[in-house]
Amino acid sequence: MKKYIGIDLGGMSAKAGIVTDTGEILAKATKPTKRDGTYQEILKSMADAALEALKLSNLRIEDIESVGIGSPGTPDNEKGVLVYTNNLNFRNVPMREEMQKHINLPVYIDNDANCAALAESVAGAAKDVKTSITFTLGTGVGSGIIINNKIYSGFNYAASEFGHTVIVVDGLLCTCGRKGCFEQYASASSVIRETKIAAEKNPESKINELTGGNPEKIDAKVAFDAAKLGDKTGQEIVDNYIKYLAAGLANAINAIEPEMIVLGGGVSHEGEYLLKPLREAIYKEVYTREPVIFTKIETAKMGNDAGIIGAAMLGL
Amino acid sequence: MKKYIGIDLGGMSAKAGIVTDTGEILAKATKPTKRDGTYQEILKSMADAALEALKLSNLRIEDIESVGIGSPGTPDNEKGVLVYTNNLNFRNVPMREEMQKHINLPVYIDNDANCAALAESVAGAAKDVKTSITFTLGTGVGSGIIINNKIYSGFNYAASEFGHTVIVVDGLLCTCGRKGCFEQYASASSVIRETKIAAEKNPESKINELTGGNPEKIDAKVAFDAAKLGDKTGQEIVDNYIKYLAAGLANAINAIEPEMIVLGGGVSHEGEYLLKPLREAIYKEVYTREPVIFTKIETAKMGNDAGIIGAAMLGL
Numbered sequence: 001m002k003k004y005i006g007i008d009l010g011g012m013s014a015k016a017g018i019v020t021d022t023g024e025i026l027a028k029a030t031k032p033t034k035r036d037g038t039y040q041e042i043l044k045s046m047a048d049a050a051l052e053a054l055k056l057s058n059l060r061i062e063d064i065e066s067v068g069i070g071s072p073g074t075p076d077n078e079k080g081v082l083v084y085t086n087n088l089n090f091r092n093v094p095m096r097e098e099m100q101k102h103i104n105l106p107v108y109i110d111n112d113a114n115c116a117a118l119a120e121s122v123a124g125a126a127k128d129v130k131t132s133i134t135f136t137l138g139t140g141v142g143s144g145i146i147i148n149n150k151i152y153s154g155f156n157y158a159a160s161e162f163g164h165t166v167i168v169v170d171g172l173l174c175t176c177g178r179k180g181c182f183e184q185y186a187s188a189s190s191v192i193r194e195t196k197i198a199a200e201k202n203p204e205s206k207i208n209e210l211t212g213g214n215p216e217k218i219d220a221k222v223a224f225d226a227a228k229l230g231d232k233t234g235q236e237i238v239d240n241y242i243k244y245l246a247a248g249l250a251n252a253i254n255a256i257e258p259e260m261i262v263l264g265g266g267v268s269h270e271g272e273y274l275l276k277p278l279r280e281a282i283y284k285e286v287y288t289r290e291p292v293i294f295t296k297i298e299t300a301k302m303g304n305d306a307g308i309i310g311a312a313m314l315g316l
Numbered sequence: 317m318k319k320y321i322g323i324d325l326g327g328m329s330a331k332a333g334i335v336t337d338t339g340e341i342l343a344k345a346t347k348p349t350k351r352d353g354t355y356q357e358i359l360k361s362m363a364d365a366a367l368e369a370l371k372l373s374n375l376r377i378e379d380i381e382s383v384g385i386g387s388p389g390t391p392d393n394e395k396g397v398l399v400y401t402n403n404l405n406f407r408n409v410p411m412r413e414e415m416q417k418h419i420n421l422p423v424y425i426d427n428d429a430n431c432a433a434l435a436e437s438v439a440g441a442a443k444d445v446k447t448s449i450t451f452t453l454g455t456g457v458g459s460g461i462i463i464n465n466k467i468y469s470g471f472n473y474a475a476s477e478f479g480h481t482v483i484v485v486d487g488l489l490c491t492c493g494r495k496g497c498f499e500q501y502a503s504a505s506s507v508i509r510e511t512k513i514a515a516e517k518n519p520e521s522k523i524n525e526l527t528g529g530n531p532e533k534i535d536a537k538v539a540f541d542a543a544k545l546g547d548k549t550g551q552e553i554v555d556n557y558i559k560y561l562a563a564g565l566a567n568a569i570n571a572i573e574p575e576m577i578v579l580g581g582g583v584s585h586e587g588e589y590l591l592k593p594l595r596e597a598i599y600k601e602v603y604t605r606e607p608v609i610f611t612k613i614e615t616a617k618m619g620n621d622a623g624i625i626g627a628a629m630l631g632l
Contacts, residue, residue: 074608084605091607131471147463154573155447155611161603165567169484169501169560178566178601185485244485250494251481255571257470285494287477289400291407292390295471 003059005050005067005103006312008112011035011087014042016049017305018057018064019312023123025305027057039082039093047102066106066315067099070115070307074157077109077314083157108314114151114160115310116302117144120262122313124301129259133252134300135162137245137265140175141183145256163187167247182251185244188220188266194240195223198233205233224270242274246281253295254287264300271299319375321366321383321419322628324428327351327403330358332365333621334373334380335628339439341621343373355398355409363418382422382631383415386431386623390473393425393630399473424630430467430476431626432618433460436578438629440617445575449568450616451478453561453581456491457499461572479503483563498567501560504536504582510556511539514549521549540586558590562597569611570603580616587615 001020008015012035017028029052031045050067054060069075073085080096096107110118117126117134126132130149136142141163145152153159163183164176171180184190195218199207206226211217223241226234249261267274279297288294302309317336324331328351333344345368347361366383370376385391389401396412412423426434433442433450442448446465452458457479461468469475479499480492487496500506511534515523522542527533539557542550565577583590595613604610618625 074604084608086605129471147468152463155445155575156573156604156609158604158608159571159573161570164570164603165481166483166563166601167485169563176603247482247485251567252571254477254480255475255568257472257475259471285482287480287492288390288472288474289402292400292474293472 002065003063004065004312004315005054005105006115006308006310007046007050007067007069008115008307008311009033009042009046009069009071011072014046014049015308016046016053017308017312018053018059019309021316023119023302023309023313025308026059027053028305028308029053029056039090039095040098042088043095043098044102047099050103061103061105064105066108067103068115068311068314069095069099069107069109070112070311071095071109072112075109075111076157077153080107080109082109106315110151110153110311110314111144111157111160112307113142114144114153115314116142116264116300116306117146117262117310118151118313119302119306119310120264120300121146121149122316123309124306125262125298126260129296131256131258132260132262133160133162133256133258134262134264135249136300137186137263137267138188140189141187143252145258162248162252165248165251167244167251182244182248186241186248191220191223191237191241191267192218194237198223198237202233206231207234220266221269224273228273242278242281246278246285249278249297250282250285253282257288258295260296260298262298262300264302264306268299275299318381319379320381320628320631321370321421322431322624322626323362323366323383323385324431324623324627325349325358325362325385325387327388330362330365331624332362332369333624333628334369334375335625337632339435339618339625339629341624342375343369344621344624345369345372355406355411356414358404359411359414360418363415366419377419377421380421382424383419384431384627384630385411385415385423385425386428386627387411387425388428391425391427392473393469396423396425398425422631426467426469426627426630427460427473427476428623429458430460430469431630432458432580432616432622433462433578433626434467434629435618435622435626436580436616437462437465438632439625440622441578441614442576445612447572447574448576448578449476449478449572449574450578450580451565452616453502453504453579453583455503455505457503459568461574478564478568481564481567483560483567498560498564502557502564507536507539507553507557507583508534510553514539514553518549522547523550536582537585540589544589558594558597562594562601565594565613566598566601569598573604574611576612576614578614578616580618580622584615591615
């Protein structure tokens, strides 16, 4: 059984794990990263997290095949360089070279959403299909495309930004500068935004009961909880969310036609309560017609550690 | 120099050509197809067109490597079967088997828009890049994805329907049943539709001068012609068209990040007059940021015979 280090770089911390070739995590550790830190400082924190996980696993560096890094932005794996990232303000950072000063192993890097998609493809929901897209419905909408069991990165490592495809021209302003991006309608944040608006407009809604009337307690789950209790306002939020989510996912299917769409992130924990009406809405909209086989829609299986596991699997 | 038969199946006719491995057409012929014909009748017309082109080229069947068919709908090249098509009402038609009753050569089939994209990739605008998407802006919006110099068909031959990705949720009704598809805003038909509306609303527009006041004479070109003459109405139509076209193309770039987008069809004949403002609009919207290299936007080079040439090249 071969073992790999996987590192998931976030905005606030670096999470690292020792991962087997079947996707099992043997040990993990987290180190905070300074938001305004130099790349040398951030790479040092990443290496520290990895070495701590290694220590916890009772393995030695000689037992490890490689280090994989899942990073926000646009990493160029060929050159080992993080070309561009928005939230860390990095340009052309020599990640591989810098990491190898701390851990002298082969170093692979890729986009964090791509790593989550790879984890689902190798060991998770999409392990029986060759072509899949994994969407993470969180603060934003991340997505990673797997074609023939490999990450598809585009010609220059910037592909698979489905969160930033416009589904409403002149719609809501997105953090990326475009208006009407899928992310503004399909993220967990968008559910929270719409729930806050609706709860204020409809004081009688069970949403207010469930949150004790405190808008700060509104999360992406409460509208679903209220809907399950028969609350009209909750149901409207859920229906509207599914409508926009279906539109963007049907777009991805019409463009790429993967064998499976995998949905991760908090909202996906609603499971079949979300998936059943979502599939119905999507299958009405896709270009595929019988007797062509439809794309499957499933929830993610790798949980919060998908980023670590997928990063480790870059070395497979 | 190897030679191939390429057949482009349309709704009204089958066009066939004898094509060299560098994309040169040695001879071509067209046969009408009956819209309500059986598949046997339509395949016979296709074979007749191919055999007539062969005769005109003074070659014999022994000189030809293979027959390639570009078809509307969802052809399964592995099985040689046209699984589904909307405009011919075909289901599971054994195209390869039927064609081989007439011409006993290897037969390859693929989607017509994919064939046009392959032609641009092998011998046209995209011949120096590995990954491209070719859009045909005509009655509808067709598109074909080329990844690593090969057609990307999706897991079940229904991918690359960018014309049917929604850019305006609840927007204009599309022929596919969805509302707000890219095709409804970026096709030549949409330019004609908008020009007719604007010409009626603005009797003073040069559009009416250029068409002698006859709405029937409005084509996809006249708004561009009027804009070039300084006509405000024409300019508004062009600006609006570019805005929506840019939105859909930026979506395709954010999803797939090809090295090049190729634009074909009547509207693309506007050349740099269209491309210059279009590039500006797209580059403002794409997720790619310096120093990442941007996707190139160019016009198609293979003209109306791209379908025949691309079909022939299925045999390469």
